[in-house]
Amino acid sequence: MSSRGEDAKGRQRAHTRRKVVLYGGAILLLVVVMFPFLWLLQMSFRSNDDILGLSVLFTPTLEHYRALRVGQFPRSFANSALASVASTLLSLLIGVPAAYSLSRVEFRARRQIALWVLTTRMAPPIAFTIPFFLAYRHLDLLDTVPGLVIIYLTFNLALVIWMMRTFFDSVPRALEEAAWIDGSSVWGAFLRVTLPLAAPGLGATAVLCFIFSWNDFFYALILTRTAAMTAPVAIVNFMQYEGWEWGKIAAGGTLVMLPVVVFSLIVRNYLVRGLTAGGLKE
């Protein structure tokens, strides 16, 4: 009796020990992984005299954020937002009906569409940049927000079609068929019945489109100069043309990553699906 009690206590102790090791390891890992990120964050709140300080305790200042209010940064931030939102809306407008059609009609070409979508997702951006740059010179789309919106469609449209198709696949057809019997047209039933049921998926897809457009650096670097410059490019300009203003760079970086981090936490369960769109089995 007593030895069984000892046994249980021993097991309990081993269990506790394992838990301590596991949690200790996790905390250590957390510190190591998040350190680079947190370092940039804290730099953005240090005054210029103390920008390289190592002390944990310091008086935070917003001077770098205030410095960003003048100059071209606010405009570049607005350009980023405008291009990302417009590209997201446009790709939803074109891509959602296509996704619904693909979900409801059996195509033999479905696998080819999958490969097409996957290829556009996989193609290195330079493959689009070279022809777009050459064409934009003649179309007067260089250094314009519409120019960015169009090139962002190259990745967003494929993403919308692929993701929304899988969401529509999981909405039962019986519901829209009932609406058809009541006299609805195909797209009327779609808008009133199917789309509302796929709303969470629509939201997640929209957020992913926004994140991918917002995060773009390469296209904006090449296709914009001043008028349509986006925030990521503006930050790099702090590094190259305006000397090394680390406080401003850190504050700009923080502002640029803020919306992305918030949005990603909202759609975290869909992240892998978005990043592997077209490649994984439905």
Add this chain to the structure above:
Amino acid sequence: MDRSLTDRAPAQYAAARPVAGGWAAQRQRAFLYGLIPALVVLTAITLAPGIYLLVTSLTPLSLVRPAETAWNFSKPWGNFTELIADQRFTNSVGVQVRLSVVTVGLQLLVGLVVALLLNARSPFLEAVRTTFLIPMVLPPIVVAIIWKVLYTPDISPVHRLLIWAGLPVSSLITNPRAALWAIAIADIWEWFPFTMLMILAALQMIPEEPLEAARIDGAGPWQLFRFVILPLLQPTLLVAALFRLIDSIKAFPLIYILTNGGPGMVTEVTNYYAFIQAFNFSYWGYASAITVLMVAGVFFLSWAITRVVRTEVDVE
């Protein structure tokens, strides 16, 4: 591939259309109207540029001398024969292979270890897993800035800590022997959450029975991992590796910000070389040829992905 898509879709509709026509045919047409705008736009923004790229790669186009070089097909394979002899190009392919092998291999390893460590039901561990998503979703340019700070001796907390400890180290990104590793470390930090997430999802799908059976047979934790868990994870590891491999070919912001392809050419991957040829030297035809080869490589890898995934579906 794309031609077969447009060719076949109408035939498909014709076959599906009932003889009576009427409502069913109307419905099929309605669905077709939903699909057409997307196909038109996709063709205009992916297929047409692709063809333009291919055509440009057969010309010596340079915007410095556009009159003589644009649409000049006198030597259509000139760029490609030049490429074979171009040591800077072969070097860039070698750099790309080394960078891809190191980053993909280590991302799989780190992702696997972290996933195994954090794969338990607990609110705390779940919070840790969510936090680890941050590097992956950050704008790539912010990732590059973060590592620029860490790699620049004057401002880096790591360098100053090492000096304080009496172990000064020269900057990794200006050292030809270490620069590629510096890029690789930043890339691994950025993308291990991706492999971790995929592996975690696969771990949660593993049924309890084989694990239980192996335990009853007296398997220790290592044997359990080696002979039960790892084989079950294999398809996931393969898919994650292929995705990371293809993305590693796009590497740009890290290299642009951290090393600019240098020192010398030790971090100049093929993507970066094509960028330099087009936007610094204005050799658009030549850059297009490099890009065509890259796209061919990516296309082959994409095809491999769908292959792998399809066998996975077949097994189930």
